[in-house]
Amino acid sequence: MGTLLSKDSLIRHAGRWGLVALVVLVLFGPLFPLFHTDAFFVDRPTTVPETEFAWRALGVSLVVAAMAAGLAVVVGTCLAAVLTLDRPYGGSLWSMLSLVPFVIPPTVWALGQVSFWGPGGTVERFLGDSIRPWLNFLNPGHAISTGLVLAQIHVPLAMLIVGRGIARLPHMGWEAARFQLRRAALARWLARALGNDLVAAFLIINSLSLGNFAVPHVLQCRTYAVEIYFRLVNYLDQSGAIQAARPLLVIALASSAMALFLEQRQPSPVADSRTGRHRSLGIPLWARLAGVVYLVFTVILPLLSLVGLCGSWSVFLTVAREAAPETENTLIIAVASATLASLFGVAAISESPWERRPRTVLNLFMAADFAIPGLLIGVAFARGVGTVGSIAVGNVVLIWALAVRGWPFVSKMVDRGQASFSPSWRDAARVSGVGMLRRFRWLVVPWFTEDVAAGTLVSYTLACGEVEISQLLCAPGGGTLALRLFTFLHFGPASVVASLAVLQLILVLVPFGVYLLLSHRPVRIK
Amino acid sequence: MNSVAAYPSAILWAGLLWGVCGCARSVSPEVVVYVAVDRRDAEPLLHDFERDTGIRVRALYDTEAAKTTGLVSRLVAEQTRPQCDVFWNNELAQTLMLCQENLLADYSSSEADRIPATYRDKQGRWTSLALRARVLVYNTRYVKAEDAPQSILDLADPRWRGKCAIANPQFGTTRSHVAALYAALGPDKTQEWLQNLKRNDVRIVDGNAMVKNLVARAHPEASPIWVGLTDTDDVESGKRDGEPVELVFPDQKTWGTLLIPSTVSCIRGGPHPETAHQLVDYLLSPRGQTAFLSSTRGFVALLGEDESGGFPGVRGMKVDTEELLQQLHPSTEWVRKHFLP
Numbered sequence: 001m002g003t004l005l006s007k008d009s010l011i012r013h014a015g016r017w018g019l020v021a022l023v024v025l026v027l028f029g030p031l032f033p034l035f036h037t038d039a040f041f042v043d044r045p046t047t048v049p050e051t052e053f054a055w056r057a058l059g060v061s062l063v064v065a066a067m068a069a070g071l072a073v074v075v076g077t078c079l080a081a082v083l084t085l086d087r088p089y090g091g092s093l094w095s096m097l098s099l100v101p102f103v104i105p106p107t108v109w110a111l112g113q114v115s116f117w118g119p120g121g122t123v124e125r126f127l128g129d130s131i132r133p134w135l136n137f138l139n140p141g142h143a144i145s146t147g148l149v150l151a152q153i154h155v156p157l158a159m160l161i162v163g164r165g166i167a168r169l170p171h172m173g174w175e176a177a178r179f180q181l182r183r184a185a186l187a188r189w190l191a192r193a194l195g196n197d198l199v200a201a202f203l204i205i206n207s208l209s210l211g212n213f214a215v216p217h218v219l220q221c222r223t224y225a226v227e228i229y230f231r232l233v234n235y236l237d238q239s240g241a242i243q244a245a246r247p248l249l250v251i252a253l254a255s256s257a258m259a260l261f262l263e264q265r266q267p268s269p270v271a272d273s274r275t276g277r278h279r280s281l282g283i284p285l286w287a288r289l290a291g292v293v294y295l296v297f298t299v300i301l302p303l304l305s306l307v308g309l310c311g312s313w314s315v316f317l318t319v320a321r322e323a324a325p326e327t328e329n330t331l332i333i334a335v336a337s338a339t340l341a342s343l344f345g346v347a348a349i350s351e352s353p354w355e356r357r358p359r360t361v362l363n364l365f366m367a368a369d370f371a372i373p374g375l376l377i378g379v380a381f382a383r384g385v386g387t388v389g390s391i392a393v394g395n396v397v398l399i400w401a402l403a404v405r406g407w408p409f410v411s412k413m414v415d416r417g418q419a420s421f422s423p424s425w426r427d428a429a430r431v432s433g434v435g436m437l438r439r440f441r442w443l444v445v446p447w448f449t450e451d452v453a454a455g456t457l458v459s460y461t462l463a464c465g466e467v468e469i470s471q472l473l474c475a476p477g478g479g480t481l482a483l484r485l486f487t488f489l490h491f492g493p494a495s496v497v498a499s500l501a502v503l504q505l506i507l508v509l510v511p512f513g514v515y516l517l518l519s520h521r522p523v524r525i526k
Numbered sequence: 527m528n529s530v531a532a533y534p535s536a537i538l539w540a541g542l543l544w545g546v547c548g549c550a551r552s553v554s555p556e557v558v559v560y561v562a563v564d565r566r567d568a569e570p571l572l573h574d575f576e577r578d579t580g581i582r583v584r585a586l587y588d589t590e591a592a593k594t595t596g597l598v599s600r601l602v603a604e605q606t607r608p609q610c611d612v613f614w615n616n617e618l619a620q621t622l623m624l625c626q627e628n629l630l631a632d633y634s635s636s637e638a639d640r641i642p643a644t645y646r647d648k649q650g651r652w653t654s655l656a657l658r659a660r661v662l663v664y665n666t667r668y669v670k671a672e673d674a675p676q677s678i679l680d681l682a683d684p685r686w687r688g689k690c691a692i693a694n695p696q697f698g699t700t701r702s703h704v705a706a707l708y709a710a711l712g713p714d715k716t717q718e719w720l721q722n723l724k725r726n727d728v729r730i731v732d733g734n735a736m737v738k739n740l741v742a743r744a745h746p747e748a749s750p751i752w753v754g755l756t757d758t759d760d761v762e763s764g765k766r767d768g769e770p771v772e773l774v775f776p777d778q779k780t781w782g783t784l785l786i787p788s789t790v791s792c793i794r795g796g797p798h799p800e801t802a803h804q805l806v807d808y809l810l811s812p813r814g815q816t817a818f819l820s821s822t823r824g825f826v827a828l829l830g831e832d833e834s835g836g837f838p839g840v841r842g843m844k845v846d847t848e849e850l851l852q853q854l855h856p857s858t859e860w861v862r863k864h865f866l867p
Binding site for chain 1: 556558559560565566582583585586587588609610731732745747749763766767
């Protein structure tokens with residue numbers, strides 16, 4: 001036994017530190033240029049002009065992102081409360097619908113909203129365009145519409161973050177508080193109970209909204225991310241783009257550090273969706289209806305409007321046929337990057353929670369990666385790995401960068417499964433002489449499969465519709481479906497643009513539906 | 527469970543090795559082309575070339591916002607190790623800039639003999655493929671044909687205050703247009719016009735297609751953009767989609783309309799020179815030109831040396847290419863400093 005343990009221990013130590021080194025090297029090595037601009041990279045000559053700092057764009061971005069984060073947290077909290085504390089009729093369906101904005105590519109989502117609410121859209125066709133001057137007056141520089149769309153996209157993320165806190169409420173005395181405390185005292189109690197989750201959700205969403213390029217580009221809002229993007233794409237000014245990205249990086253890192261701090265201060269979630277079931281807590285009918293109206297008018301109708309814009313089946317099929325190479329490439333890239341992200345996620349998470357030191361290191365990196373916007377990851381890869389030259393040919397670098405983007409999402413999901421995994425099972429198996437491989441088959445695989453599958457799915461959907469990284473790293477001839485849509489966006493016929501968007505919808509929603517069918521469990525926001 | 531870490535670790539290291547090995551270049555014949563022409567116009571022709579020759583085309587398209595400038599910047603940045611073989615530009619000025627930077631290879635295609643001398647380089651560094659024009663677009667619901675502006679100077683008229691849009695003059699054909707005006711009218715007059723436009727609350731948007739879109743979707747109160755400056759292909763695509771837009775060839779009684787040739791060039795030191803020549807030959811061949819013109823709207827074939835190019839009855843602006851090139855940077859710098867908000 002002693003020999004076995006020492007051998008096991010040796011493998012364990014090698015695996016543990018090897019993984020930490022691998023994660024840091026592979027996932028964070030390429031992000032090094034974000035922190036060190038002029039170390040060993042020599043600028044190549046470009047036609048870049050000298051430009052002043054885009055204070056105005058930064059101001060617009062800060063306002064838009066704060067608005068988006070605030071709204072997303074409010075709406076996400078309300079939806080999470082309805083779906084978590086209550087058991088509304090058709091709860092699984094509504095839960096699934098509420099998660100849809102997160103899995104749909106931001107470009108497609110923004111197009112759907114424009115086709116429904118925008119000029120000449122479905123709403124105007126029914127109500128006339130007399131409301132447009134008011135909307136225009138209220139929406140200077142398209143900042144409000146950009147903020148609203150960013151909020152919609154991030155509502156599911158707020159639901160997932162705040163939902164964990166809400167799931168704890170019944171175990172913290174929610175029912176007693178509800179019946180005994182007055183309204184003001186109840187609000188204070190709730191603020192104390194959920195404060196950390198609300199702030200963490202706000203910080204993360206604020207950071208991600210600040211770096212979002214696709215939505216402001218579709219809606220023509222001149223945000224700071226657009227300035228960075230143009231700096232890089234129009235002038236290939238990598239050094240200037242990285243310097244310009246510094247404010248966003250500082251905000252992202254500060255947000256992630258703060259979110260991690262808040263997360264560690266609160267107790268682990270005790271309510272697990274696989275074991276816990278709460279009795280309905282009587283959410284008022286009007287609140288349920290408001291949730292349904294929100295989902296109908298922001299998810300169902302805009303997406304149906306987008307489908308209607310395709311014109312006909314023949315147009316859709318023609319567009320799908322023309323886009324077949326990009327569709328194939330998208331699938332390859334998305335599956336490969338999701339697999340890579342999942343492998344890293346599983347590998348990182350297989351470091352057990354009682355091994356505190358490497359776990360803390362990985363948590364820090366995971367939190368940082370979670371809040372860094374895709375645009376900054378793309379800028380860093382373009383600056384660092386892109387300069388290597390021939391390695392950028394093909395999809396390898398793009399897959400790598402997308403795995404960096406997807407990894408924290410996979411890790412978060414797998415982490416959830418690990419939190420409820422009892423170490424005593426492993427110890428019992430080990431003492432009984434069960435080998436490493438069997439322990440993996442009998443303990444790890446059954447427990448983590450669903451979480452890993454969910455994480456892989458999220459990583460896949462993020463990669464499917466990703467634009468910021470792909471635009472900067474895609475090699476000639478290696479475009480993705482999202483990029484094809486992007487190049488048609490402002491000058492392609494509406495039916496072609498809509499058909500490409502619907503094709504992307506199918507690519508992400510079909511695996512999402514298959515997962516829900518195969519997972520054999522209702523979707524619960526916890 | 528800790529020891530389980532060894533498995534993912536081994537898989538990841540193996541994957542890393544595979545990834546690095548996978549970077550080996552393909553040996554099948556291919557050509558890399560950077561395309562500034564709208565994707566929907568260029569793609570069918572490139573597919574035809576692929577089908578006819580068996581040569582794989584690896585195309586890189588540009589977004590409307592970064593039209594031309596992004597690809598030119600990329601070509602400049604890659605000059606020490608070119609990745610591109612053929613640059614298919616949608617305008618001339620930045621092709622000339624690449625000539626000046628000595629980034630374009632000499633290649634006189636046998637197919638180029640049919641092209642008028644005005645529209646090709648004597649050394650064979652670039653050849654024009656087709657022509658389009660800078661035009662005024664107006665919304666036919668709100669502007670009668672007889673009331674439409676007839677000169678680009680009319681856009682600065684108080685009548686169009688807050689009702690006019692142009693693309694960002696730092697990029698694309700609007701950049702070339704400003705440089706051409708610098709060359710043809712002189713910097714002072716051009717700057718005065720731009721200042722007047724600015725005072726007239728002109729809307730500056732990301733691309734020419736956006737100008738057409740704004741005009742086509744104009745609303746009298748919410749978005750009263752009734753006229754704009756754009757390219758023929760954008761207006762024609764709008765008309766094809768049933769949008770209420772029409773075009774005017776401006777300045778027919780004065781200096782003429784700026785005609786914009788679409789050019790094709792081989793890149794000096796490109797990785798696949800043989801296939802690059804084949805692609806250029808194909809694009810310039812009668813078959814290639816016919817296919818291109820049939821798949822696009824707003825472009826015309828280069829018919830002769832006269833000042834109309836191929837637009838019937840249109841008087842084109844006379845611009846010396848050397849002068850245009852000299853004015854490109856000064857005009858863009860002035861625009862950036864004094865015109866953009």
